[in-house]
Amino acid sequence: MGSLKTPEVVPSPEEDAQKLKKAFIGFGTDEDMIIEILGHRDANQRKKIRETYHQLHNETLIDGLNKEVSGDFGKAVILWTYDPCERDARLANEELKSRIRAIKDLEIIVEMSCASSPQHLVGVRKAYCDLFNTSLEEHILVSVPMPLRKILVGLVTSYRYDKEMVDKDMAKLEANRLHECIKSKDLAHDDVVYILSTRNFYQLRATFEHYKEKHGHPIDEDIMNSGKGDLESLVKMVVLCIDSPAKHFAQIVKTAIMGLGTDEDSVTRAIISRAEIDMMKVKSEYLNMYKFNLDDEVIDDTSGDYRKFLVTLLGGKI
Amino acid sequence: MGSLKTPEVVPSPEEDAQKLKKAFIGFGTDEDMIIEILGHRDANQRKKIRETYHQLHNETLIDGLNKEVSGDFGKAVILWTYDPCERDARLANEELKSRIRAIKDLEIIVEMSCASSPQHLVGVRKAYCDLFNTSLEEHILVSVPMPLRKILVGLVTSYRYDKEMVDKDMAKLEANRLHECIKSKDLAHDDVVYILSTRNFYQLRATFEHYKEKHGHPIDEDIMNSGKGDLESLVKMVVLCIDSPAKHFAQIVKTAIMGLGTDEDSVTRAIISRAEIDMMKVKSEYLNMYKFNLDDEVIDDTSGDYRKFLVTLLGGKI
Incomplete structure (x- = not known):
C-alpha cells in the first residue's frame, strides 16, 4: 500500500495546470501550492496535468518547474513530476554517465529490475532509448x-x-x-545470473527461504562471508531487493539519514519511488528494523519546502 | 512494404463478425468468405473483429474458427487471426515444449528477436507469461x-x-x-552475445559490412567455415536475420518448398509474419536470389483453400 493521498474529488487537469501556472508567476513562487497539487496526485493524474499544462501554456510542466524550483525541493518535485519510467531512466543515466565509484551508484538499476513490475522495467528501457539514443544495456x-x-x-x-x-x-x-556458487566464490556464474534474472519474485523468495533452512544461514550472510568485494555487495543488494523491497528501501532511507549530513538524493529516490507502491510497508519495516518512525526521522533530518513535500508524499500533514 | 491488401472502405467490425458467423453455420463452411474477410484485414482490424465477434457470439473467434477450419488452411487462418504477439508466443511454445531436434526448431525465436521491433518482442514475452505461466527465457x-x-x-x-x-x-x-571470436571458435563468448543482442540493427549491419571489408569474407561464411555444429548454424542464422530479414524469409520459403514435399508450417509462418511488414521486399529478394517468382512457387506447391489464403495474403487475386 502506498502512502500518497489523493483528494476524493480530484480537480480537473485544467484547474490544476492553471493553478500551477499561477504558482509560478508573480512575486516569488508559491511552493505550498505546488506541493498541495502535485503532492496529492497519482502517476496517472500527474500525466494528465503534464499534458494539459503543455497544451495550455506552450511549455512543458517540467520546464516550468525548472525555472521556479531549486535545491533538494526542486529536484524532488521534478523527479516526482516525470512519468515514473522516464524518471528512473533519467536517474539511471545520471549514474551511468558519471564514473561508477561504488555499488551505491548502481542502486537505482537494481531497484528498477528487482523491485518493480516487468512492465515498469520495459517502460524504463523504452524511455532510455527515447531519451539517450542508446539502450540501457548498451550503456x-x-x-x-x-x-x-x-x-x-x-x-x-x-x-x-x-x-x-x-x-x-x-x-x-x-x-x-546458489550455495555451490557462493561456496566456490563464483557469484557471476551463468547459473547465478539466470536464476536471479529470470525467475519470478515469489519463486526466488522460496529459493532464498529454502537456502536458509537447508544451509543454516540467510543467503545474504553467506554472500557477504564469501568475499568483501563489489560483486558480493551487488549480489547481496539484488537478493535483498528481491526478497523484500520494503526492507531494502527502509535501509536506503536509514543509511541516507544516519550519521553526519544527509544523502538527500537517496531519501528522495526512496520516497518518490515507493509513495505510490508500498510506502506503508516500508514504514512498518523501518519501525521494525530500527525502532524509530520513518516519518519522524525524515522530518528531523530535512527542512523547509523539501521537508513539506516529502511529508506530503509520506501521507502526513504539513 | 507489406503485401496485405485491405479495402479502401473497411466494413465495420460488427459486419465482419456477423459475416464470419454466417460463414461458420449451416451446410459446410464458407471458406471463401473467411478468406475474403480475414485475408484483407490488418492486425488492428482483426483485433476489433476478434473483440466484436466475442461480444456478439459469446465465443472467441479463434474457438469459432477452430470448429470450422482444419488442415494447413485452418492452421494458417488461425495463426493469422491471433494477435501477432500471441501468435509468435504460441509458435515459440510449440517448439520449446517438444524436443529441440534441429536449429530449424529455433527459427521462430531468432525471427522474433532479430527481425522484429523491440515492442513486438516485449509483447511476445508478455503474451508468453500470460499464456504459459512461465517466462519465455525460463522456458x-x-x-x-x-x-x-x-x-x-x-x-x-x-x-x-x-x-x-x-x-x-x-x-x-x-x-x-567478432573476427577474433570466430577465429578462436568461441562463438558463445560473452562479447559475441552482447554485440548481437544489444546493438541496434543498423549498427550491426555496419559491423557486418566492415567485417567483410576488413577480413575479406562475409561474416556468415567465416562462421560456417569455423565449424559445422549447431552453434555455428544458429549464429549464422542470427547474423542473416539481422542483416536482411527479407533474405532470411525468402530463404525460409525456398527451403520449405524445395525438393519433395512441402514444409507448410514454414511457408505459413513466413507469409503470415511478413504480409504486413515487408513481404514485397521478401518477394524481390526471392526473385533476386532464386530467379523465380515467390508467388508462382507458392501457387505451384500448395492447393485448395490453403493456396487461396496464402495468395490473398501475398496480395494476389484468388
Whole structure:
C-alpha cells in the first residue's frame, strides 16, 4: 500500500495546470501550492496535468518547474513530476554517465529490475532509448566493469512472470546451486545470473527461504562471508531487493539519514519511488528494523519546502 | 512494404463478425468468405473483429474458427487471426515444449528477436507469461542446451534502440572482436552475445559490412567455415536475420518448398509474419536470389483453400 493521498474529488487537469501556472508567476513562487497539487496526485493524474499544462501554456510542466524550483525541493518535485519510467531512466543515466565509484551508484538499476513490475522495467528501457539514443544495456556495458556488468545486464533485460507461482522442487534445486556458487566464490556464474534474472519474485523468495533452512544461514550472510568485494555487495543488494523491497528501501532511507549530513538524493529516490507502491510497508519495516518512525526521522533530518513535500508524499500533514 | 491488401472502405467490425458467423453455420463452411474477410484485414482490424465477434457470439473467434477450419488452411487462418504477439508466443511454445531436434526448431525465436521491433518482442514475452505461466527465457533455459541457450536468452531479452544510428568506430572495433571470436571458435563468448543482442540493427549491419571489408569474407561464411555444429548454424542464422530479414524469409520459403514435399508450417509462418511488414521486399529478394517468382512457387506447391489464403495474403487475386 502506498502512502500518497489523493483528494476524493480530484480537480480537473485544467484547474490544476492553471493553478500551477499561477504558482509560478508573480512575486516569488508559491511552493505550498505546488506541493498541495502535485503532492496529492497519482502517476496517472500527474500525466494528465503534464499534458494539459503543455497544451495550455506552450511549455512543458517540467520546464516550468525548472525555472521556479531549486535545491533538494526542486529536484524532488521534478523527479516526482516525470512519468515514473522516464524518471528512473533519467536517474539511471545520471549514474551511468558519471564514473561508477561504488555499488551505491548502481542502486537505482537494481531497484528498477528487482523491485518493480516487468512492465515498469520495459517502460524504463523504452524511455532510455527515447531519451539517450542508446539502450540501457548498451550503456551498462560501457560504464560498468565485469563481472558487475554481467549481473546488471541480466537483471535489466528480465521480463519476469509476475503472478504468484512457486515450484518447490526447483526452489530446492536452485538454492543448492546458489550455495555451490557462493561456496566456490563464483557469484557471476551463468547459473547465478539466470536464476536471479529470470525467475519470478515469489519463486526466488522460496529459493532464498529454502537456502536458509537447508544451509543454516540467510543467503545474504553467506554472500557477504564469501568475499568483501563489489560483486558480493551487488549480489547481496539484488537478493535483498528481491526478497523484500520494503526492507531494502527502509535501509536506503536509514543509511541516507544516519550519521553526519544527509544523502538527500537517496531519501528522495526512496520516497518518490515507493509513495505510490508500498510506502506503508516500508514504514512498518523501518519501525521494525530500527525502532524509530520513518516519518519522524525524515522530518528531523530535512527542512523547509523539501521537508513539506516529502511529508506530503509520506501521507502526513504539513 | 507489406503485401496485405485491405479495402479502401473497411466494413465495420460488427459486419465482419456477423459475416464470419454466417460463414461458420449451416451446410459446410464458407471458406471463401473467411478468406475474403480475414485475408484483407490488418492486425488492428482483426483485433476489433476478434473483440466484436466475442461480444456478439459469446465465443472467441479463434474457438469459432477452430470448429470450422482444419488442415494447413485452418492452421494458417488461425495463426493469422491471433494477435501477432500471441501468435509468435504460441509458435515459440510449440517448439520449446517438444524436443529441440534441429536449429530449424529455433527459427521462430531468432525471427522474433532479430527481425522484429523491440515492442513486438516485449509483447511476445508478455503474451508468453500470460499464456504459459512461465517466462519465455525460463522456458528456453530448460529446453535448449548450452551454448545455444546462452545466445537465445541474450536475443530474446534484448530491447534494441530502434532508430538509425551508427557509430562507425564501434562497428570497426566490434567487427574485429567478432573476427577474433570466430577465429578462436568461441562463438558463445560473452562479447559475441552482447554485440548481437544489444546493438541496434543498423549498427550491426555496419559491423557486418566492415567485417567483410576488413577480413575479406562475409561474416556468415567465416562462421560456417569455423565449424559445422549447431552453434555455428544458429549464429549464422542470427547474423542473416539481422542483416536482411527479407533474405532470411525468402530463404525460409525456398527451403520449405524445395525438393519433395512441402514444409507448410514454414511457408505459413513466413507469409503470415511478413504480409504486413515487408513481404514485397521478401518477394524481390526471392526473385533476386532464386530467379523465380515467390508467388508462382507458392501457387505451384500448395492447393485448395490453403493456396487461396496464402495468395490473398501475398496480395494476389484468388
